[in-house]
Amino acid sequence: MTTATANHDDHADHGHHGPAKGIMRWVLTTNHKDIGTMYLWFSFTMLFIGGAMALIVRTELFQPGMQLIEPEFYNQMTTMHGLIMVFGAIMPAFVGLANWMVPLMIGAPDMALPRMNNWSFWILPFAFGMLLFTLFTDAGAPNFGWTFYAPLSTTYAPSSVTYFIFGVHMMGISSIMGAINIIVTILNLRAPGMTLMKMPLFVWTWFITAYLLVAVMPVLAGVVTMMLMDIHFGTSFFDAAGGGDPVLFQHVFWFFGHPEVYIMILPAFGIVSQIIPTFARKPLFGYASMVYATSSIAFLSFIVWAHHMFTVGMPLQAELFFMYATMLIAIPTGVKVFNWVSTMFRGSMTFETPMLFALAFVVLFTIGGFSGLMLAIAPADFQYHDTYFVVAHFHYVLVPGALFGIIAGVYYWLPKWTGNYYSEKLGKFHFWMSFIGVNVTFFPMHFVGLAGMPRRIPDYALQFADFNAIATVGAFIFGLSQLVFLFLLIKTIRGGEKATDKVWEGAEGLEWTIPSPAPYHTFAEPPHVK
Amino acid sequence: MTSKLPESGTQSGPKPSNTALKLVLAAIAMFGFGFALVPLYDVFCEFAGINGKTAGQVEKVEQWVDTSRTIKVQFITTNNDGMPWEFETLQEEVEIHPGAWTQVAFWAFNPTQNDMVGQAVPSVSPSEAAQYVQKTECFCFDQQKLKAGEGRNMPLIFSLDPDLPDHVRTVTMSYTLFDAGAFAE
Numbered sequence: 136m137t138t139a140t141a142n143h144d145d146h147a148d149h150g151h152h153g154p155a156k157g158i159m160r161w162v163l164t165t166n167h168k169d170i171g172t173m174y175l176w177f178s179f180t181m182l183f184i185g186g187a188m189a190l191i192v193r194t195e196l197f198q199p200g201m202q203l204i205e206p207e208f209y210n211q212m213t214t215m216h217g218l219i220m221v222f223g224a225i226m227p228a229f230v231g232l233a234n235w236m237v238p239l240m241i242g243a244p245d246m247a248l249p250r251m252n253n254w255s256f257w258i259l260p261f262a263f264g265m266l267l268f269t270l271f272t273d274a275g276a277p278n279f280g281w282t283f284y285a286p287l288s289t290t291y292a293p294s295s296v297t298y299f300i301f302g303v304h305m306m307g308i309s310s311i312m313g314a315i316n317i318i319v320t321i322l323n324l325r326a327p328g329m330t331l332m333k334m335p336l337f338v339w340t341w342f343i344t345a346y347l348l349v350a351v352m353p354v355l356a357g358v359v360t361m362m363l364m365d366i367h368f369g370t371s372f373f374d375a376a377g378g379g380d381p382v383l384f385q386h387v388f389w390f391f392g393h394p395e396v397y398i399m400i401l402p403a404f405g406i407v408s409q410i411i412p413t414f415a416r417k418p419l420f421g422y423a424s425m426v427y428a429t430s431s432i433a434f435l436s437f438i439v440w441a442h443h444m445f446t447v448g449m450p451l452q453a454e455l456f457f458m459y460a461t462m463l464i465a466i467p468t469g470v471k472v473f474n475w476v477s478t479m480f481r482g483s484m485t486f487e488t489p490m491l492f493a494l495a496f497v498v499l500f501t502i503g504g505f506s507g508l509m510l511a512i513a514p515a516d517f518q519y520h521d522t523y524f525v526v527a528h529f530h531y532v533l534v535p536g537a538l539f540g541i542i543a544g545v546y547y548w549l550p551k552w553t554g555n556y557y558s559e560k561l562g563k564f565h566f567w568m569s570f571i572g573v574n575v576t577f578f579p580m581h582f583v584g585l586a587g588m589p590r591r592i593p594d595y596a597l598q599f600a601d602f603n604a605i606a607t608v609g610a611f612i613f614g615l616s617q618l619v620f621l622f623l624l625i626k627t628i629r630g631g632e633k634a635t636d637k638v639w640e641g642a643e644g645l646e647w648t649i650p651s652p653a654p655y656h657t658f659a660e661p662p663h664v665k
Numbered sequence: 666m667t668s669k670l671p672e673s674g675t676q677s678g679p680k681p682s683n684t685a686l687k688l689v690l691a692a693i694a695m696f697g698f699g700f701a702l703v704p705l706y707d708v709f710c711e712f713a714g715i716n717g718k719t720a721g722q723v724e725k726v727e728q729w730v731d732t733s734r735t736i737k738v739q740f741i742t743t744n745n746d747g748m749p750w751e752f753e754t755l756q757e758e759v760e761i762h763p764g765a766w767t768q769v770a771f772w773a774f775n776p777t778q779n780d781m782v783g784q785a786v787p788s789v790s791p792s793e794a795a796q797y798v799q800k801t802e803c804f805c806f807d808q809q810k811l812k813a814g815e816g817r818n819m820p821l822i823f824s825l826d827p828d829l830p831d832h833v834r835t836v837t838m839s840y841t842l843f844d845a846g847a848f849a850e
Binding site for chain 1: 680681685688692693694695696697699700702703745784786792793841844847
């Protein structure tokens, strides 16, 4: 991705200078394509680090009993895996895609705030450097789960918790700046004629996501600040002995946490809404309803947070309210799924790799949505709470959901970025290995969860052994198949069949009107949208 | 931040710097909102009578006593993890009429070699009964300081509001004792 844009300076036919040479190009760049590329490589690196942690967890769980690692280290691995995948892999990957594609899709020359863009990226390696460095301290890495419930993360936390808190502060600042940049770009830099209701859905979903980020990342910053004060400054926000309340932590955390899960899925909805019309060769069915459905999901995400805490001891009325409000989300989500299916209905479909990932997204995300609906049933949740059923649910929405959405987007736009087609054969191999791996890993978790296997415990009862062994095999298939993806990316960047400007036969939109690979500067003269 | 803006063409809204400023202010406001959730949480719990929190100290007023019904009031004591005190209720349960003032006592003993400070945190079950519990005196209102080896009877004077719903027959008052050394006043 990177070298291709560098090598094709001569393609930049607008009389602009090309990128600077050497490492300082990347440190000082304000170019949205460079920054998008760095975001994507960063998140891909984090995917492998977080994935390695997941494989350590799965290896320990291959058999009952403790064989490989200490329970304390197991807790660090589950915690760091969650934090890195959520904040380091999924979120920056979406920001990277937005950096690359939002200006190209709305006909803008760059992001609106390019220097802030540089800054928001370069905070991230330091934030995650700080988080990862705790692994090498005597205290060990954070071990209280990615949800860091107090008092586990305050009274009983390892001393490395302070690094964790500052790491979260930094990644929060990075996300907020990225989100502000995207909103300002979309509001101010659209090409003439690009009205809001003509914007591609990827832009729309990111627009809404960015508002969610501005609204809830500061609340996350607030909750870790309260932790910091409890730990170091003698306050007692979450300590009952001093008049605080640990349950308050869960409320504030999930007030951030639930919108956060939509932050991780709405841009994937957008990507899939770009890809399916392209390969079904039909316009997206129900464009306006997609916009309204996305907005409804975003609104509802603010009033459902306590469904994560049904077992904490809430009054019946609150349980009922959060149960029904949560179930309401199934309606706009269903609208989206049916719109995707209707787009495909009687379309001239072909099944290139991006389409395969998009189709797998629709099917497997829907499975994750249904298990979410089961978890939303308050009385049933008392059985499911903190079991592997929950693990199966959120991995179905995050891996074949968010991650497949990202991978689909990368395949879809890769020829535009590099100027080369990827190897369709290798792409399909990657898809099928990932598809099989992901299901073999996570589907058995539904069964062991329903049978009562608790999450976050390094050992388990004998009757869960077979399904756990299967899940571990699946995890290795899935993990190793991402190396195929890495190989394919490098191969495509280095060369391959030259891509046309339009790339895909059925592609529509401004990003397909510029040359492939995309020149370093695009849309210096704004296009006119009819 | 706006120096890289294009000169022409792409003007479909307000100035970017204004939009960015508004969004930065929104982010700061949401940071404040996170902290505002702390008092809001208490206000909401009190308003809705949930979380089993009882109100603070009330003035003792002689009120109408509903002798037509008797409520069983149970007392439970719990030590928070690692709190070494002996902490017991001297009456496991009492049967009272709503409106009548009742005094019970709890026993706390510090068996350690150190002077310590304890704080009891009350909770009422069913939570809907919490708002009908009136206390004129409770050891949970203040931190309890016990010297090494010291023990003490701690009083609780309370009544149940006669407006207590009819279907509530049993009220459980639970006290959890915390080591409040870090918060000693």
